[in-house]
Amino acid sequence: MRTPSLANIRGTVHIVLLGGDIEAMINEMAKHGLNVWEIKAIGNRSASMNILVNDFFELRPLLKRTGCRVRVKQRIGLPFFMARVLKRKLFVTGAILFFVLLYGMSSLIWDVKVEGNIKIPEEEILEVARKEGLYPFQFSFRLPEQDELAKDMVKQLPAISWIGVNREGTKVTIQVVEADEPEKKPLMSPRHLISKTDAVITEIYAEQGRPVVQKDMRVKKGAVLISGILGDEENTQSVVAKGEVKGLVWHEYNIEVPLLQKQITYTGESKERRFLVLGNRAIQFWGYGDTPYSKFETITEVDPLKWRSFKLPVGWMTEIDRETLYKEQSLGEEFVKEQGLKAARNDILAKNGKGTKIISEKILHEKKENGKVYMKVLFEVEESIAVELPLVYNQVEDQGE
Template identity: 45%
Template structure:
């Protein structure tokens, strides 16, 4: 053990020497075997040094010989800490209880997270884990070894090839790898690909079947684009037509946009509430009483106690209740027009498909009346224009 550590265990005191012959006191004490350290003169002319508690009692004889008096100004070390703890039994007991509670809480399994499952449900996996003794609020030292637990879960979960169990602080992570079964291709009947709407073809790619239209051709709804019949009249056969055909489609929208909008704003007034969090429960500790706000929005922020990779299920939560109000915002006709067109574009793309692209927009008519801007807008959209039509249906016709 280092010298400082040994001194802390024995207990050290710092003293000031008054009266008598201080230099003679130091010389005799050192000659008598006492260990004095940090010997110095203070700004007020007093001699100061440090010594252990046992040496302090041995210093009395030399104080009498030299006519000096010793005044203790500082005490440090384990003996004095124990004395203070004896005087504050309730406080010391609280500290012991606190650390005991932290140890108990960190020895529990508070949450189980399942990862990697697609076909197996989370409830199915958690039920199998519970049958093996793994569930929330279980003592960690009562759990089976993770390697053994992994093998047992694989046997209980049909369709899994590997199950990993990892403990991170108070959380258990179950990683599942499921067996992959190749999907069987569904049987498809021969078909044509036809136009889903009137359009002008911009691109046609036939993967299977016979293309019957070309780029820049105007087509009608239900017109065949890629035929499922290939070959000559004598040697023709039917196939499942596949491919991609894109074209320009036109959408006409009637749009109206108000010149006055109701907007939610924050007033800057807020009320803060603090909660002590243990597991999934929260106990309010400050900010009691209802807020007087007519309208408000609540934002929660939670902090958990953590140390390195350990995360304990205790912490605190801050709840901020912020006052809001509705304000009227007056728009210019140009701003209302832009907002209306943006809304119409969103409607067009939701109708035309995720791969659609708006190529052009034309405002056919526009007027402002009764606090609103009315418009008739024509959108030119490039999108997929194919839909399937079974050959059986065509033969029936």
């Protein structure tokens, strides 16, 4: 006979028939529609076969009529497996508790993050979310619908034009778009634009006010570049001078660069520690003891468990301490000189802002001493030289009048 469908799930018994009339017994089993298969003769007075567990209990009257005996050799299938499992009550209880705990932990909101906010503090947005029922360790099934939650939060945060709430497993991300507000221009009192240093004018653009200098004119520190006073001696008006003035400025740098520089290398030796991560807690179970290296770097790797596309708040964390060595390497004189000059150029550009150009550089003095290279360098730089000077005295005179 053919193996019946779902035999392993329904349960199968492997039996041996002994004594009596074996052939009559097999015919009786077929006559009564019992599911029997893989029938094999064992000598003259016995045969082995498989039978469904439900049909096994129908054998008793047939055995009496044919004089056969039955011996059970093997029990196969889901019913017998469940019977064995149920005998181990502690194991079953532990398994149930584990899945209940896993379901409970995966049903909690473990982390709430805010993205897209620039002006509005994150704490203010999280406080509104808490009032609406969204906060860490809240059950996800107790949260309102995401669209309703977003609408209620927008009503309480007028400075935000749109909020989106996105839930991925145990993590919720609040994405915000802040409302555009017209830029509030600060109130400015009348002022001059003056030179912050000695320079030669290369470019001048007066948006508002009266230009006092011209291109290629040499000016000293504090000289007025664009005046905030318009008119003649009899009729004057004070305004906020606006514009841009660039000039050639000279910067002198004393540069000091060592010829020997330290480099970090790995020896290949490492010590590993492993942790079981449960939410925000980590329980160490491998790699106890102090790190045996005097100098090392620690690398941390986190591997959370995943269910489908969701990251569960359970996983593994590995910390690896890698031994390091510090080696001193002798660099060429030309190489360290270029390093020093590059650092000085970057410093000039960083201090003087956008639009700064280094026109030329000249090494005035150079020497090598005590394992270092010393240089005195003069840089010719085109940069913005205008700074503000408020006309406070005008306000005093107006109040006196």
